[in-house]
Amino acid sequence: MDRRHLRWMIPAAGAVLAVVVSIVLVMQDSGNAACAAPPAPLSLAREPVVENVRGGSASYYSTNRNGMCNLGAPSSDGYAAIGPAEWAGGAACGSYLAVTGPNGQTTNVQVVDQCPSCPAGKIDLSKAAFARIGAVSAGIIQITYGTVRDPALPGPLKVRAQGGKGYSSLSVVLDNHGNRLSTVELQAGDGWTPLKHNTDNTWTGPSGLTGPITLRITDTAGHQVTVPGVALGSSAFQQTGTLMYSPAAASPSPSPSPSPSASPSPSAAASPVAAAATTGPPIC
Structure with missing residues (x-):
């Protein structure tokens, strides 16, 4: 090979090597950033x-x-x-x-x-x-x-619980639960006693109860909450402070950013699963 060809190949090889090194460094930086700062978990709230x-x-x-x-x-x-x-x-x-x-x-x-x-x-x-x-x-x-x-809820759960003195059994009615209910349970010591659902929408259980009770409520969508301090004997609904599930997530909307280059694009933020599928997992 004559010297003219050799002089042409050496700079070209150097340029190729520089590009390869740059790509490797960028990939390492991206991987390390992803490993150091994983994305925040998605909200558990679901659109109706x-x-x-x-x-x-x-x-x-x-x-x-x-x-x-x-x-x-x-x-x-x-x-x-x-x-x-x-x-x-x-x-x-x-x-x-x-x-x-x-x-x-x-x-x-x-x-x-x-x-x-x-x-x-x-x-x-x-x-x-x-x-x-x-x-x-x-x-x-x-x-x-x-x-x-998961419809929009009008407010926290409401409970009407009749039982205790003068009642032959516990009778519970619930409102503001959104989805159909699958189980309502009464706390009994360290365990839970299922209540029976009747065609008049009452949940009935044991007699002889005293003082406030604690209920565990589960719906057909898998949401479950525990409501303590439910008073007995009232014919009116009691307003609790417990939501059966989180409000539905709001639709993503663009927001102003002082530094567009430093924040992800709206499409990437709205679809983290799709973005992960496109780029692949980072190498840590």
Whole structure:
């Protein structure tokens, strides 16, 4: 090989080596930064999801009385009564439905009552809820509806607990739980005694209790909370300070940043799982 070719190859090889070294250093720096500062865990809160969507029909009614769910007079104008098949022995009490009407609007309603004459697929809405999704003059409208998982909660749990002196058994009614409930348990020493759910939406248990009680409540979405200090004997609901689950996470929105280059892009922040799948795990 003559000297002219050799002189050309030596600088070229040096340039290639410099590029390789730069890439390696960048990868090491990135890996070390990721290892030193792992991303914050995602919030456990979930956006509400509508499940088991089906078609049906709706009429309307109005009430200010205590329905078959024993939740008292409706606390809002968004409530519903459903037929025995969907009532499921009272299991649907206190849960929420998302109902879409002929005008394309959707409204959420709480199940507070049973409609004994309603077949599967037919529900009775409050007049106000009906008016939000269709014309009241129609009387009956075609709808689609489904159960809302993790609906927005109106507030912390409310509990009515009757028992103790003068009562043959403990009787508990719960409200503001959002999803259907799967179990309600009474603390007994170091253990928990399951209460029985009845078709009138009461949870019943042992007699002879004294003083405040502690309840453990679990819903069908897997949320579980413990509520201590529940007084006995009152016919009114007690307002607790316990939320059944965290409020739904807000949708990501861009925010001003004084140093755009120092913060991740909105898409990367909104989808950490996708970003990890693209770049691969850091080498620590």
